[in-house]
Amino acid sequence: MNKGLQRIYMLPYALWIVLFVVAPIALVLYYSFFDITGHFTLSNYKSFFSSTYLTLTISSFWYALLITFFALLVSYPTAYLLTKTKHKQLWLLLIIIPSWINLLLKTYAFIGLMGLYGPLNAFLEAIGIGKQQILFTDFSFVFVSVYIFIPFMILPIFNALDKLNPALIDSSRDLGASSWTTFRRVIWPLTLNGVKSGVQVVFIPALSLFMITRLIAGNKVITLGTAIEQQFLVTQNWGMGSTIAVFLILFMFIVMVITGGSDKGASVNEKNK
Amino acid sequence: MKELLRGAILIVAVSLVLLLINDNLSEGSNKTGKNILTIYNWGEYIDPDLLKQFEKETGIKVIYETFDSNEGMMGKIEQGGTSYDITMPSEYMVEMMAEKDLLLPIDYSQIPNIQHIDPYFLDLPFDPGNKFSIPYFWGTVGIAYNPDLLDGQTFESWDNLWDPSLKQQVILVDSARETIGMGLNSLHYSLNSTDINELQEATEKLKKLSPNVKAVIGDEVTQLMVNNEAAVSLTWSGQAADMMSENESIDYVVPEEGSNLWFDNFVIPRTAKNIEGAHAFINFMLDPEVAAQNADYVGYSTPNLTALDYMDPEVVEDERFYPDEDTRSHLEVYKNLGLKMLGVYNELFLEFKMDMK
Numbered sequence: 001m002n003k004g005l006q007r008i009y010m011l012p013y014a015l016w017i018v019l020f021v022v023a024p025i026a027l028v029l030y031y032s033f034f035d036i037t038g039h040f041t042l043s044n045y046k047s048f049f050s051s052t053y054l055t056l057t058i059s060s061f062w063y064a065l066l067i068t069f070f071a072l073l074v075s076y077p078t079a080y081l082l083t084k085t086k087h088k089q090l091w092l093l094l095i096i097i098p099s100w101i102n103l104l105l106k107t108y109a110f111i112g113l114m115g116l117y118g119p120l121n122a123f124l125e126a127i128g129i130g131k132q133q134i135l136f137t138d139f140s141f142v143f144v145s146v147y148i149f150i151p152f153m154i155l156p157i158f159n160a161l162d163k164l165n166p167a168l169i170d171s172s173r174d175l176g177a178s179s180w181t182t183f184r185r186v187i188w189p190l191t192l193n194g195v196k197s198g199v200q201v202v203f204i205p206a207l208s209l210f211m212i213t214r215l216i217a218g219n220k221v222i223t224l225g226t227a228i229e230q231q232f233l234v235t236q237n238w239g240m241g242s243t244i245a246v247f248l249i250l251f252m253f254i255v256m257v258i259t260g261g262s263d264k265g266a267s268v269n270e271k272n273k
Numbered sequence: 274m275k276e277l278l279r280g281a282i283l284i285v286a287v288s289l290v291l292l293l294i295n296d297n298l299s300e301g302s303n304k305t306g307k308n309i310l311t312i313y314n315w316g317e318y319i320d321p322d323l324l325k326q327f328e329k330e331t332g333i334k335v336i337y338e339t340f341d342s343n344e345g346m347m348g349k350i351e352q353g354g355t356s357y358d359i360t361m362p363s364e365y366m367v368e369m370m371a372e373k374d375l376l377l378p379i380d381y382s383q384i385p386n387i388q389h390i391d392p393y394f395l396d397l398p399f400d401p402g403n404k405f406s407i408p409y410f411w412g413t414v415g416i417a418y419n420p421d422l423l424d425g426q427t428f429e430s431w432d433n434l435w436d437p438s439l440k441q442q443v444i445l446v447d448s449a450r451e452t453i454g455m456g457l458n459s460l461h462y463s464l465n466s467t468d469i470n471e472l473q474e475a476t477e478k479l480k481k482l483s484p485n486v487k488a489v490i491g492d493e494v495t496q497l498m499v500n501n502e503a504a505v506s507l508t509w510s511g512q513a514a515d516m517m518s519e520n521e522s523i524d525y526v527v528p529e530e531g532s533n534l535w536f537d538n539f540v541i542p543r544t545a546k547n548i549e550g551a552h553a554f555i556n557f558m559l560d561p562e563v564a565a566q567n568a569d570y571v572g573y574s575t576p577n578l579t580a581l582d583y584m585d586p587e588v589v590e591d592e593r594f595y596p597d598e599d600t601r602s603h604l605e606v607y608k609n610l611g612l613k614m615l616g617v618y619n620e621l622f623l624e625f626k627m628d629m630k
Contacts, residue, residue, distance in 0.1 A: 036612050052624055059627070111493070116502050133441060135502075136488040218488020219447060219626050227623060233344055234449065235619045236612055 025249060031242035036235075044243035053227070053244065057251075060223040064206035067145045071202050072195065074146065075153035079194075082154070083161045092158060099151040107215050110144050111135060114216075136218035144216045145206060153198040160194025161187075196259045203259075204252045224248050310550040311336045313346065313360040315537065318410075320570035327557050333550050350375055356544040358551040364399040364536045367406045368609040376405040377541045383552035386559035393598065394536065394576040397606060406538035407555060410573040412510035413534055413596065413604060414451055415527040419520070422504035431459035431528045434505065439485045444497065444506040447489050449615075449622035450607060451533070452479065455507055458530050464605045467614050476621045483629045498523060509535075510594055511573035518572070525593045527600065534604035536576070 035041040047053070078095070085091050098106070114120055114134040121131050134140050164187065172182040210225030219226070224244055231241030312324075316339040324335045338357075340346040343366040350357060351373070362370060370376050381387055387407065394408045416428045426438060434443055434455075445452050454464045456475030466472060487503060495512055497503040499519045508516075513525035539558070541551045557563060565583035568575035574594050575581070581589045589595055596604075610618070 036616060052620070052627065055627060056623075115497075115500065117500065133487075214447060214490055215493065218444075218490055220486075220488065220629050222623070222627050226626075230619055230623065233342065235616045236344060237616050240616075 028242045028245050031238050032246050034239045036237045044239050048243055060207050064203050066142050067206045068199055068203045070146045071149045071153045075150055075157055079154050079157040079161055082158055095154055096151050114140055141217035141221045149202045152201045156194040156197040160191035164190055200259050309334045310547050311357045313338050313357040320567050350542050353544050356546045357542055358545040358547045361409050361537045365607045365609040367538050368399045371405050375543050377543055378404050384556045386556050389561050389577050389579040391576050391578040406540045408576040409537045409539050411536045411576055412573050413527045414532045415525055417508045417513040417516055417523055417525045418505045419523050421522045428526050429529055431530055441487050442504045443485045444487050444494050444503045445489045446507050447491050449618040453618050453622055464533055465608045476625055479625045480628045486629055514572035531603040534606050
């Protein structure tokens with residue numbers, strides 16, 4: 001193909017990246033250097049390293065880690081079972097469909113489900129445990145977040161497992177490997193890329209959840225997202241809000257690098273096909 | 274290749290047509306000429322029948338939009354995308370908007386009905402001489418509670434919230450000035466304190482409330498209280514009125530140490546197109562019968578003295594929603610503390626929220 005034409009094809013992509021990725025990040029970076037009165041300053045960065053924001057960062061990471069871990073714990077076996085079913089596309093669709101429903105709507109539904117007089121508590125009472133305060137706890141926060149992220153975790157893992165050549169598993173078993181060894185030495189490494197992209201799409205948004213922290217956790221869980229929202233909408237301190245956003249972008253970048261890593265899994269996968 | 278190009282051209286053409294239609298449409302909504310009035314109000318904050326009545330009486334068509342925070346509202350007015358003719362900010366926001374030169378002075382020759390407003394609510398420090406604003410509704414901040422869910426706990430003082438029997442029962446508002454303000458009030462400090470020591474003391478005291486706090490949320494609290502899910506909440510008087518109308522066990526009290534007295538006010542933004550219509554609308558809303566009907570619908574307290582005669586005496590004599598002047602003298606109106614101080618309040622509030630477990 002001639003080079004000129006190739007450039008034209010690049011144009012929409014380049015425009016998109018510049019307008020909607022590069023420009024916003026540049027703006028965020030730019031705003032982070034101004035204080036509330038519009039003067040150039042580095043003080044926002046200094047205040048980020050105060051104990052408040054460092055604690056906030058650690059707690060955001062901790063909850064994002066918990067959410068990712070539990071989402072993975074549920075998703076991997078689910079995705080594995082899905083690939084074994086007869087109508088796997090249908091089952092997959094059934095898992096994906098809830099993610100089409102508005103997030104806010106689902107969150108409000110959980111307020112009802114987990115309420116003192118909701119079905120969950122009715123169940124707990126019926127089996128003799130008695131009423132518990134479920135809403136506004138760490139548990140409810142992690143549970144609802146995991147529920148919301150599961151489809152995004154299942155999809156890439158499912159794709160990776162689905163592409164896996166079953167002959168590889170058969171030969172591993174033929175050569176005397178136990179199920180566990182087969183999983184550990186063959187299946188897991190070959191689907192690691194799916195797991196990595198799943199972790200990316202869950203961990204990164206989980207770092208900055210803010211609506212669920214208020215509605216489900218009653219602000220007992222505070223993340224960087226909460227702080228950004230407050231700085232922009234209430235305090236009107238765009239500088240500080242942008243500074244937190246800059247660090248969030250930085251953290252995301254680091255997570256991408258860590259989980260991106262080598263493409264070994266994929267290339268081995270391709271070769272073996 | 275050709276198909277690709279044809280497709281691309283088609284998309285561009287369709288987009289252009291849509292753009293054109295959109296332009297025409299928005300021109301329609303921006304046609305804030307003589308016979309259109311654009312109102313920007315809080316959600317659920319007017320009786321819709323009154324808008325229809327106003328349209329009928331004056332022939333002016335009303336376009337009605339809502340906002341959910343003073344700050345968000347100001348942001349939109351500042352950008353000036355839509356030219357709103359009337360909006361209803363709270364008192365500290367009136368001050369801030371006047372400072373930023375976003376408001377037009379009100380021409381009182383066009384608003385004879387101003388005579389019905391209780392002089393107590395006029396000429397307040399946030400807008401001396403009511404140059405830019407006329408009070409729309411007023412109310413207080415206090416404690417809404419459900420005695421059925423609490424054994425005998427009463428609330429005369431803010432300190433009652435710290436009672437150990439209320440473990441995991443209290444719901445606070447996700448708003449820095451109200452919550453930190455409660456801490457300040459409980460220590461007998463001013464709600465408008467800018468003394469960092471006082472503010473820190475208030476935050477420390479709030480942290481001791483943590484074991485009692487069930488959640489820090491927004492408007493969702495109404496539903497939780499109505500459904501008996503929550504027993505005690507820090508709330509605005511009108512929100513308490515909403516709760517009480519749906520759940521009769523709930524009661525509302527303004528603690529004795531004092532609290533916040535707030536006003537939402539009519540203002541005319543500088544970007545207004547239909548200034549005459551805006552004045553006509555304010556005058557219409559100040560008509561005693563209209564104001565009474567509106568107050569009945571909205572549930573907050575009206576500053577319209579004559580309107581009180583048209584209202585249910587039971588409501589008007591209810592000390593919880595129409596406290597007498599003696600009680601009101603204990604209450605404080607928020608001052609605009611400036612963005613820097615607002616930042617400090619929010620920083621401390623964040624600290625408090627992080628401390629909760």
